[in-house]
Amino acid sequence: MIHLHSINKMMLSIISNLICPAIALSMGILSYRNLNEFWRLLFFQIVAYGITLIISYALTAYQKSQGQDENTQIVYNAFMLIEMLILITAAHVYFNVVWSKHLAFFAYGLFLMVFLLQISYNGIHTFANYASAAQSTILTLFYGAIVYQYFFFHPAPLGRSPEIWMCVGLLAFLAGCIPYITMINYMQKTYPRENIILYGTIINILSIVRYLLLAFGFFLVHRNTLALKTKTYE
Amino acid sequence: MNDIVLAIVWVTLLVLFLIAGILIVFFVSARQRLRQQIELTETKLAFERELRQVETEVSEHIMSQFAQELHDNIGQLLTAMHIQLENQKLDHPHLSEGLKPIGIYLEEVTQQLRLLSRTFNNDYLNHIGLFAAIQTEVERLRVLRRFEVSWEPVVGPTNLGKNQELMTFRILQEIIQNALRHASAKKLSIRVDNKNNGFEMLVADDGKGFSLDETLQSQKASGLRNILKRSRLAAMECIIETSPGKGSLFIIKKMATLD
Numbered sequence: 001m002i003h004l005h006s007i008n009k010m011m012l013s014i015i016s017n018l019i020c021p022a023i024a025l026s027m028g029i030l031s032y033r034n035l036n037e038f039w040r041l042l043f044f045q046i047v048a049y050g051i052t053l054i055i056s057y058a059l060t061a062y063q064k065s066q067g068q069d070e071n072t073q074i075v076y077n078a079f080m081l082i083e084m085l086i087l088i089t090a091a092h093v094y095f096n097v098v099w100s101k102h103l104a105f106f107a108y109g110l111f112l113m114v115f116l117l118q119i120s121y122n123g124i125h126t127f128a129n130y131a132s133a134a135q136s137t138i139l140t141l142f143y144g145a146i147v148y149q150y151f152f153f154h155p156a157p158l159g160r161s162p163e164i165w166m167c168v169g170l171l172a173f174l175a176g177c178i179p180y181i182t183m184i185n186y187m188q189k190t191y192p193r194e195n196i197i198l199y200g201t202i203i204n205i206l207s208i209v210r211y212l213l214l215a216f217g218f219f220l221v222h223r224n225t226l227a228l229k230t231k232t233y234e
Numbered sequence: 235m236n237d238i239v240l241a242i243v244w245v246t247l248l249v250l251f252l253i254a255g256i257l258i259v260f261f262v263s264a265r266q267r268l269r270q271q272i273e274l275t276e277t278k279l280a281f282e283r284e285l286r287q288v289e290t291e292v293s294e295h296i297m298s299q300f301a302q303e304l305h306d307n308i309g310q311l312l313t314a315m316h317i318q319l320e321n322q323k324l325d326h327p328h329l330s331e332g333l334k335p336i337g338i339y340l341e342e343v344t345q346q347l348r349l350l351s352r353t354f355n356n357d358y359l360n361h362i363g364l365f366a367a368i369q370t371e372v373e374r375l376r377v378l379r380r381f382e383v384s385w386e387p388v389v390g391p392t393n394l395g396k397n398q399e400l401m402t403f404r405i406l407q408e409i410i411q412n413a414l415r416h417a418s419a420k421k422l423s424i425r426v427d428n429k430n431n432g433f434e435m436l437v438a439d440d441g442k443g444f445s446l447d448e449t450l451q452s453q454k455a456s457g458l459r460n461i462l463k464r465s466r467l468a469a470m471e472c473i474i475e476t477s478p479g480k481g482s483l484f485i486i487k488k489m490a491t492l493d
Contacts, residue, residue, distance in 0.1 A: 198239060
């Protein structure tokens, strides 16, 4: 029973960490020529995530071979900085106005401040969970604003709105992660077994939703462009 | 231990429900706003259409009255003058040669007036149809001898509705008026293609032409605006090709979607 349970957990982890981002990446590559700057930045976020995973696995293997304790938090902390930069730039590119630029700078500054404070307090080898929670909160607000703007100022059928699907996935992931991310270090320290269950349940499931909807968004961009071209030729 | 796990799961679910709720509220209010905007635009369009319809009906009514006046009053006066002239010729045979040119002019004026009153008369236009109306207008223009008119007569009914026919004829009159007053044209050509359930009327002149954008932006283009307005009202497409020194071409086309 325990064996089956751990197999399920491993499957879920593979699906959320590898298969779903790979699907999103494939759809991104397929529609890359039709992507605008906003979508290309989202595509680069998946690329950055992929690189982070590879580095993390390589680092784990190295640490194992050297007989050291496995700890890849430094990689994920670095990825957090890059991911925040990409996603907030994408949000600014979407709005493309002066205030969004200022707001993006301010938000990134705020996030960086929390990040540096926590790193200086806990060290670079501990996951900067409060910075991650700050990142999720800030991005939730930005992408919530994108959804609002899209719904009210560019009304289109949902089947032709890739931005909506992508934002729904991203919002579910970012907002849904906040309560758990805030507690993650405490849980790891106090209840490590339960923490693994929680990680598998919350982060993995939300990650699947996020990347599948992002892949669907890429697919819609591709399909919309094809439809537009067909219409133009007619 | 389990409590804290459950608490985290519940808070996460709560946040997710909150996000879902916000998204649903956004979606529903955006759809409502869109529906309201569509309704408002439709109302505005309907009002504008109604206003144009009334405007056209009023101008058509005035034209009909004017045609009636021309026919009944001025026509009667001219007939009286004609009779008087004939009487003078009989009473004073020695003046007969001198009065002859006056008689010819009077005859011409009467004929012009008859043609003019016909082209202003909606009932008459509806009765004879567009092609015959164009024929009458061409005859009137040929008598004026202001320019050479080329027109290949077409027979049979048009592929247009009665209202569209009337509008097309009024547009043609407006184009001719512009050619007479502003273009200094020497040749005017009218061609109609009425095949395959479509309709296309091409009116070209070799006059001085004009810059379409500049003219439309100026205050003077009431005739041109009237042409465009009438085309829209009759659900016809109006294409204008012109530039200074290169004459003008007006294409009035029945919109395919109306079929």
